Amino acid sequence: MSQPLKDPQRIYTAALVIIGNEILSGRTQDANTNYIAKGLVERGIRLSEVRVVPDIEDRIIEAVNALRNAVDYVFTTGGIGPTHDDITAQSIANAFGIPLILHEEAYRVLLDHYGSEEAVTPARAKMAMTPEGAQLISNPVSGAPGFVIGNVYIMAGVPRIMQAMFDAALETLEGGAIILSRTVECPFPESAIAEQLTALQGEYPDIDMGSYPVYQNGEHSTSLVLRGTDEPRLSEAERVLTEIVKGL
Amino acid sequence: MSQPLKDPQRIYTAALVIIGNEILSGRTQDANTNYIAKGLVERGIRLSEVRVVPDIEDRIIEAVNALRNAVDYVFTTGGIGPTHDDITAQSIANAFGIPLILHEEAYRVLLDHYGSEEAVTPARAKMAMTPEGAQLISNPVSGAPGFVIGNVYIMAGVPRIMQAMFDAALETLEGGAIILSRTVECPFPESAIAEQLTALQGEYPDIDMGSYPVYQNGEHSTSLVLRGTDEPRLSEAERVLTEIVKGL
Numbered sequence: 301m302s303q304p305l306k307d308p309q310r311i312y313t314a315a316l317v318i319i320g321n322e323i324l325s326g327r328t329q330d331a332n333t334n335y336i337a338k339g340l341v342e343r344g345i346r347l348s349e350v351r352v353v354p355d356i357e358d359r360i361i362e363a364v365n366a367l368r369n370a371v372d373y374v375f376t377t378g379g380i381g382p383t384h385d386d387i388t389a390q391s392i393a394n395a396f397g398i399p400l401i402l403h404e405e406a407y408r409v410l411l412d413h414y415g416s417e418e419a420v421t422p423a424r425a426k427m428a429m430t431p432e433g434a435q436l437i438s439n440p441v442s443g444a445p446g447f448v449i450g451n452v453y454i455m456a457g458v459p460r461i462m463q464a465m466f467d468a469a470l471e472t473l474e475g476g477a478i479i480l481s482r483t484v485e486c487p488f489p490e491s492a493i494a495e496q497l498t499a500l501q502g503e504y505p506d507i508d509m510g511s512y513p514v515y516q517n518g519e520h521s522t523s524l525v526l527r528g529t530d531e532p533r534l535s536e537a538e539r540v541l542t543e544i545v546k547g548l
Numbered sequence: 549m550s551q552p553l554k555d556p557q558r559i560y561t562a563a564l565v566i567i568g569n570e571i572l573s574g575r576t577q578d579a580n581t582n583y584i585a586k587g588l589v590e591r592g593i594r595l596s597e598v599r600v601v602p603d604i605e606d607r608i609i610e611a612v613n614a615l616r617n618a619v620d621y622v623f624t625t626g627g628i629g630p631t632h633d634d635i636t637a638q639s640i641a642n643a644f645g646i647p648l649i650l651h652e653e654a655y656r657v658l659l660d661h662y663g664s665e666e667a668v669t670p671a672r673a674k675m676a677m678t679p680e681g682a683q684l685i686s687n688p689v690s691g692a693p694g695f696v697i698g699n700v701y702i703m704a705g706v707p708r709i710m711q712a713m714f715d716a717a718l719e720t721l722e723g724g725a726i727i728l729s730r731t732v733e734c735p736f737p738e739s740a741i742a743e744q745l746t747a748l749q750g751e752y753p754d755i756d757m758g759s760y761p762v763y764q765n766g767e768h769s770t771s772l773v774l775r776g777t778d779e780p781r782l783s784e785a786e787r788v789l790t791e792i793v794k795g796l
């Protein structure tokens with residue numbers, strides 16, 4: 301994605317596909333979205349969509365193909381282990397219409413990790429299968445690597461392993477201006493500030509203003525979140541909004 | 549969705565659209581998916597997909613229209629408050645191509661909640677706007693109701709309020725056979741059980757077998773999850789799998 305002259309105004313976007321029957325069945329609470337979202341913000345990349353789909357090839361292909369044409373980077377989590385329900389690599393190969401092959405470097409990684417050829421059982425060798433032309437993403441936790449093909453980054457689902465892979469991948473990505481954020485806490489319900497917030501948003505079209513109701517201990521309050529890439533403008537909007545809240 | 553003769557084999561499906569800049573920016577960790585997933589399982593409804601989209605009308609419309617034609621029930625969370633960034637009701641109206649109107653019953657609910665006509669400010673009155681023909685979903689926590697239009701259930705994003713709305717909506721939904729699940733813990737990595745699990749899956753095509761790697765305190769183990777609607781078959785598969793794990 302590197303360009304000779306980088307456009308400072310360019311907005312970089314990403315999407316996440318969580319391959320996860322265990323999330324959809326309620327067995328597991330997803331923790332990967334939040335980690336990825338925060339990492340992308342720090343790199344100047346906007347997470348534009350997340351989809352959780354079941355471990356069904358057609359559904360994975362549909363989500364990946366829809367998103368990889370819509371954003372700069374797509375990440376997937378889950379389904380790259382050695383068992384029969386790990387179908388991500390095959391699904392990604394079919395999404396791109398390229399063959400799934402034994403990736404020699406990935407096989408060597410497994411050989412190193414498990415110590416001998418006979419320890420790399422057929423089930424484990426499956427973890428060295430990637431679409432042809434894929435680059436590996438290293439896995440310092442459990443050996444079996446993730447991989448990149450086109451603009452799609454295929455990672456493990458286990459949070460600890462996913463995080464190591466994501467951190468390694470993130471370093472290689474080009475991003476744009478960092479989106480800064482400021483939060484102003486308002487001790488009243490949203491409706492107390494709604495009209496003034498709308499007016500302020502009109503005055504600062506370059507600042508994205510969000511209002512998030514909080515309900516705690518029987519009390520309604522509101523978190524007002526300002527986001528933008530221009531620090532002085534953001535600070536100015538924050539000061540004005542803080543005064544408005546004080547005057548309520 | 550009620551039918552004169554209920555088909556016991558019918559599989560009921562649902563999807564969730566989370567309207568959430570705050571999830572995509574990493575500011576908030578989603579908690580609604582897990583609550584909804586668990587509730588649907590207990591009702592015999594399968595959560596088939598989750599999408600997190602930004603607070604942008606076109607993106608909401610695209611997600612809702614894609615999913616409402618693919619599943620029995622669509623739920624949305626977020627964006628139904630009084631502020632300028634609350635655009636869900638308008639987006640849903642446009643997704644269905646029907647006008648957004650002041651819902652008289654919703655307005656009476658707000659009047660009751662806030663106590664007088666003048667307390668129902670224009671910002672608050674916005675929370676009584678629904679697509680024409682919508683049915684309300686009551687909100688015992690903070691007054692402003694959710695609503696149902698077609699097969700789409702529009703709910704608040706604040707977990708405590710969403711949960712009350714979801715519980716009320718869930719009672720009205722028709723579901724199919726309850727999906728039961730059993731977990732067998734395997735003290736070894738996935739690759740130790742992969743081949744035998746694949747063979748077992750072949751013997752029990754009616755049971756969905758999932759394998760989830762666990763990495764804790766530097767140790768790799770595996771949760772094996774069996775799912776199905778036939779209790780005796782599920783128990784039988786569980787017994788066989790438990791024996792396999794003991795023999796490893």
